[in-house]
């Protein structure tokens with residue numbers, strides 16, 4: 155039986171796995187539930203159902219933090235279970251491509267490689283690839299051309315701002331702002347202004363429903379939480395304006411970081427970016443009006459795509475199936491050659 159090939163994008167919030175054999179993408183929460191400190195209980199979306207609801211003997215945690223692996227043992231367990239789910243068959247002898255952020259240390263990069271090597275999946279070969287390169291392939295861009303491209307991937311814990319040209323990374327910066335910061339800002343705003351406490355999950359749901367980066371509209375929605383004054387569970391109506399005001403500051407911090415990178419970009423590449431525009435990817439680029447807000451702030455054309463959280467996983471389908479792009483992945487032997 156021919157061996158299978160997988161492309162893995164380990165996000166702080168979600169794990170995405172491209173399965174070459176079936177040409178499918180699995181996208182689930184990157185979270186695990188452990189019973190009584192060491193008994194595996196649940197993983198992925200099933201474990202997320204338990205988040206903020208589980209009794210004290212079930213611990214539900216995210217093993218990734220700020221784009222890097224924070225809890226190797228649990229990350230390995232999640233990866234193995236998710237690969238089994240994605241493959242629906244024997245994992246033995248497979249090839250694994252794993253996307254890593256550029257702006258992390260070589261030790262942190264090697265940890266991604268070691269994770270797959272030691273995940274008990276009997277990998278034949280493990281390759282590392284810069285996340286922004288695969289992201290660009292997922293957008294349908296020929297990354298090997300001399301055309302400079304700016305990609306801003308806004309995820310959960312991080313935003314990676316990269317300029318790609320000739321199959322390499324020219325500039326890349328990973329900042330610790332993403333969807334989780336927006337959720338946190340919403341929780342703090344509601345607590346401060348309404349004396350009302352909501353959970354992380356509720357904040358994320360209301361953000362997805364009402365967030366608009368450019369201007370609030372007339373919509374509103376009810377949230378359940380705890381009234382600090384009475385101490386009782388209660389419901390509160392939240393307007394789009396509240397969400398807009400909450401997320402405005404972290405959103406502008408991302409735009410400011412993009413402007414700093416643009417200022418440092420060599421002029422010839424800057425000209426390419428003016429022509430092609432900025433590409434927004436990552437789950438948080440789903441926020442309504444984000445493209446218009448970036449355009450207003452930078453004066454540049456801004457491109458968005460469908461299902462932006464899966465852009466890296468889609469890119470793996472190109473990288474794995476086209477020989478000229480496969481060359482852009484490397485083994486740890488070449489880690490020192492990373493541009």
Ligand SMILES: Nc1ncnc2c1ncn2[C@@H]1O[C@H](COP(=O)(O)OP(=O)(O)OP(=O)(O)O)[C@@H](O)[C@H]1O
Nearest residue numbers: 165166167168309310311312333362436437438440
């Ligand atoms: N419709 C939406 N509106 C606003 N935010 C959204 C929407 N859909 C998803 N998100 C946010 O996108 C984020 C997840 O995106 P993604 O899967 O790209 O992140 P990740 O890869 O797990 O994180 P990171 O890149 O930081 O490691 C979450 O914060 C989620 O709330």
